[in-house]
Amino acid sequence: MRPTNKEYAAMAKKQSPPSPKVKDFICAFVIGGLICVLGQLLIELYTYLGFEEKVVKMAVPSTLIFAAALLTGLKIFDKIAKRAGAGTLVPITGFANAVVSPAIEFKSEGQVLGLGAKMFTIAGPVLVFGITASAVYGIILWIAGMF
């Protein structure tokens, strides 16, 4: 007898192994944490080299973005991210990877309609909702400031 969709969903759930969440959490925590440590080391390094605080704040994310983009191009980033999950996704490295990987992938469709058009297919929503959220937050802050 044919199971109902609801019954089948339960059967499928039972047969589908779940993601190893504890392992994923630990990997994400450790690797994400290491990326932050790397960021801190860069701050120390740039400060030691005598850069102003303002410059350091620009240079550190730029270095991390460059490193993530380079590792994406060298096909290393995805191998790390496979283990790290949110550990590489959440820091700025994830954003760099999300822009660079489609740019590499879709260059076969040309510079304009491929690389140009597809570059933000993954990162696009982050930009749209990120910028919208910051605008909304700004308005709330402005209204709150009036009282």
Place this chain on the structure above:
Amino acid sequence: MKKTGKRTIIFENKPSILGYASVVGKKEHEGPLSEEFDFYTEDSFFGEKTFEKAESKLQKTAVKIALEKARLEEKDIDNIFAGDLLNQCIGSSFGLKEFGIPFIGLYGACSTMSLSAGLAALFVDSGAAEHTAAVTSSHFCSAERQYRFPLNYGSQRTPTAQWTVTGSGALVLGRGAGKPYINSVTFGEIADYGIKDTNNMGAAMAPAAADTLLHFFSDTGTKAEDYDIIFTGDLGYVGTNLLYELLEREKTDIRCRHSDCGLIIFDREKQDVHAGASGCGCSASVLCSYILHRLEQGDFKNILFMSTGALLSPTSSFQGSSIPGIAHLLNIKND
């Protein structure tokens, strides 16, 4: 030919497999069936500029080798039945455009091998064609970019996800004695049990597989034990277990006779393919290598081969639609 039962067409003129060939990529060649394939390429671009062109070349190469093995030329083939996973089936049309063979393009997702072979056999059996060919392919990289993420994007695959096979399988059919032949075909209906997870294709396809198999058993009055082995296309680990469960509800047990192409082409643990393999090229390259070798050598004499497909598109899944499944079944014999 004659129709038996509700859906099964039994052939009377033994449409035989005169030639067959499989062409695969590096990962498939590193798997357990390594020695079985006719040709493999280390280069995922196969010497071409794009993955789509590489996939076309997989089909082209498979057809060429199958023709050589059948000792036939392109002009001897009356019709070629082909399909793939790419939008508008460009893997097939671009791969086969230079052959000059009347082309019948098909879309059956990963069920394309048994769909194309079934129709090719029907043409030969009815006398509509003297020789026909059936071919299909998939390519991991072209499938990933169409259905999922760019290759270098750092994402995690779920345990139920399957790995698209880079490979192609081609058959050349005609009337000829002493070769494995297609005894019957059962075309399946679309079965949709509401699965929406695009990373769980096995679960989406298992109901279609169960339905087609049960129709075949009922049409022919046979049971699993009457066959040496029953191959499903690419149900993988999850889909296979669900197939067993669905069949159990119908008091049918195929466990002792069943194998899934998606579970034998890769070493699931060592090659890190999670729930198994998938793609049109999965069942096609396993049929056109391991399975037909065993049939020719007499290890198998009477088998069932059922490719399974998930009829989704990136658009339908983004729109939240569930995944319809399909399965077509061939009974292949060598006696």
